Amino acid sequence: SQLAEENSWALSVHEGESVTVNCSYKTSITALQWYRQKSGKGPAQLILIRSNEREKRNGRLRATLDTSSQSSSLSITATRCEDTAVYFCATDTNAYKVIFGKGTHLHVLP
């Protein structure tokens, strides 16, 4: 079973719109990370939010963390075509393993 899992397989929005990707996880964590993977590339980290933080921002990106419901969200405002990618949430465990969800495919349409 997945320790971390995004709630949507695929999302489509038009350029300029906002979009939110949600993630749920099953274990206590020290941090949750959001990664983006563009076609043909390895994943790259967008935001790392620690368990004692509730919100973290990085430009047009905003991540939230709710440890009581074991969930996180990544919001992207003013989307651009280049935001088209697969978005993963990932959690660490006490054993220093980093486990990824299955990913949400985001398509930003012109």
Added chain:
Amino acid sequence: EAAVTQSPRNKVAVTGGKVTLSCNQTNNHNNMYWYRQDTGHGLRLIHYSYGAGSTEKGDIPDGYKASRPSQENFSLILELATPSQTSVYFCASGEMGGAETLYFGSGTRLTVL
């Protein structure tokens, strides 16, 4: 920016053959990881390492071995490759710590015929 280099970028192997995937990182990170990526499964952890000489099993280690001969290098070995191991393999490195940023290579596409 952390640099993680994987080789080869593409590999075609025959069933039953031995395959070695190599990974090199130049940022002196203690931890290194091997993941495979398949449609519908996301990234799944095969093996990881805390440092030179150490290897640990991830979530799907069966059919794979790993070797960490130095801080910089981490290899994934398929002693007897099978078609089910056809996948894209990613290596990553990160600093020691409970919450760490992983830096990924560009991946190796392996096809086992």
